[in-house]
Amino acid sequence: MTGETADPDPTEDPAEPARAEAAVGPEDAAGLLSELRQLRRNARSARHAYWFPLVLFGLLIVAAIPFYVPSKFGNGFDGGPDLPILGGFSGFVTQKGLGYYWLAALLLGVALTFWWYRRHARRIGVRTPSRGYLITVSAVTALALALPLLAWLGPLHFLNAVMPGDLIFRGTFPFVIIAIGLWVLAWAERSLALGVIALAYTGTALLASLYNIENVLFRLGWNPSSSQWRFTGLPNVLLPAFVLLAAGVGAFVVQRRQRTVA
Amino acid sequence: MSATEPDLPDRSNGYPTNGLDETVHQRHRLGILTITAEAQSADFGYLRDALELTPGNLSRHLTVLEEAGLIKVDKGYQGKRPRTWVSITSGGRSALAAELAALTELLRRHGAPQS
Numbered sequence: 450m451t452g453e454t455a456d457p458d459p460t461e462d463p464a465e466p467a468r469a470e471a472a473v474g475p476e477d478a479a480g481l482l483s484e485l486r487q488l489r490r491n492a493r494s495a496r497h498a499y500w501f502p503l504v505l506f507g508l509l510i511v512a513a514i515p516f517y518v519p520s521k522f523g524n525g526f527d528g529g530p531d532l533p534i535l536g537g538f539s540g541f542v543t544q545k546g547l548g549y550y551w552l553a554a555l556l557l558g559v560a561l562t563f564w565w566y567r568r569h570a571r572r573i574g575v576r577t578p579s580r581g582y583l584i585t586v587s588a589v590t591a592l593a594l595a596l597p598l599l600a601w602l603g604p605l606h607f608l609n610a611v612m613p614g615d616l617i618f619r620g621t622f623p624f625v626i627i628a629i630g631l632w633v634l635a636w637a638e639r640s641l642a643l644g645v646i647a648l649a650y651t652g653t654a655l656l657a658s659l660y661n662i663e664n665v666l667f668r669l670g671w672n673p674s675s676s677q678w679r680f681t682g683l684p685n686v687l688l689p690a691f692v693l694l695a696a697g698v699g700a701f702v703v704q705r706r707q708r709t710v711a
Numbered sequence: 712m713s714a715t716e717p718d719l720p721d722r723s724n725g726y727p728t729n730g731l732d733e734t735v736h737q738r739h740r741l742g743i744l745t746i747t748a749e750a751q752s753a754d755f756g757y758l759r760d761a762l763e764l765t766p767g768n769l770s771r772h773l774t775v776l777e778e779a780g781l782i783k784v785d786k787g788y789q790g791k792r793p794r795t796w797v798s799i800t801s802g803g804r805s806a807l808a809a810e811l812a813a814l815t816e817l818l819r820r821h822g823a824p825q826s
Contacts, residue, residue: 475821478814485745485811488761492749495757571789574757575750576796581744639749 486613494707499643500633502562503697506627509554510690517620517686518548518679534593534613537620551623552594555704559586559630578637585628593622616658619682624654624689642703646696653692657685734779735806739764740772744799744807747782752798773797781806 451482502662536548540585559582566579600608616622631647634640656662665673734742742762744752759769776782781803785796799807 475818478817481741482814482818484738485741488745489749491761492746492753492757496750550746570754571794574754575746576752576761578751636746 464591490577500697501565502701503693506558507690507693516544517682533597534617534622543577547620555590582633585633589626621658628654650692653689658690735810744803747797747799755795757777
């Protein structure tokens with residue numbers, strides 16, 4: 450921070466109020482406010498590090514692809530509805546084990562993201578409050594895990610009323626949990642760009658959870674052979690993954706350029 | 712003066728500069744509060760580089776702000792390397808907001824552009 454006021458001399462006691470500076474005019478005030486805005490912008494830019502969780506969760510969705518390809522089309526759900534909210538419901542094209550995959554992937558993803566922000570703070574020197582992210586995503590995941598079990602119990606049967614309905618049928622509710630995490634991160638980073646990414650991703654996550662995107666591809670001319678039918682659930686997985694990976698790579702380039710310039 | 716409840720100046724009606732707190736208004740201290748208000752906490756090295764201060768000067772400014780209850784200083788180690796993290800208190804946030812409001816009001820009264 451530079452300006453008309455020189456650094457206090459090391460022998461000067463800064464505990465003495467800088468009385469001369471209190472006599473500010475509008476030009477001084479404008480200059481000071483401008484400097485402070487620049488300091489805030491720099492600090493905010495320095496702590497932006499959201500490319501990592503975007504790429505990480507994009508890769509975790511890609512790694513889940515085998516679970517969304519049934520071994521044989523037509524027999525619906527290959528197994529029982531394990532961890533229903535995380536793993537989907539019977540009748541949709543998911544493999545057994547999807548719920549367990551997402552339980553592990555979400556916990557791994559949130560732990561790595563928390564670690565990443567702490568590492569970034571140590572390197573850059575500015576901390577982003579990431580504990581809220583850790584707590585929110587862990588709590589939503591735990592709720593998604595516990596709600597079906599609690600609702601299954603007789604006295605708590607009324608909890609069925611708060612089950613997120615159609616959102617959980619296709620086994621893509623973890624995409625929504627990832628979206629919730631992105632909103633928390635956008636707030637923690639005070640990042641409008643991440644807010645826009647979170648909005649776009651939330652749109653694709655909801656679309657993937659509520660609609661068979663293959664229908665759009667059919668209308669655009671995709672006509673899979675019977676041997677390819679097993680893969681018709683994949684557009685619902687690939688679209689959210691693409692949004693995260695594309696945004697993550699873009700953010701990486703921008704954030705690296707900003708740090709190089711700084 | 713309590714460490715948790717800083718003794719903020721009377722910012723009642725009057726000319727905007729009457730609302731300026733001399734502890735906060737010093738530009739480097741205002742810079743420290745601005746940066747720490749933006750983040751959960753900021754490292755001593757980041758503040759030193761961002762404000763282009765010598766370590767000795769930064770330490771003195773931090774002492775002034777800490778004694779006024781406007782910031783909290785946490786000293787620790789990263790491996791064998793000492794690290795000092797500075798975070799703003801709720802009193803510091805209030806003081807910063809009041810200072811920025813006074814400066815903005817000053818500009819408004821003089822019809823000067825605020826950006």
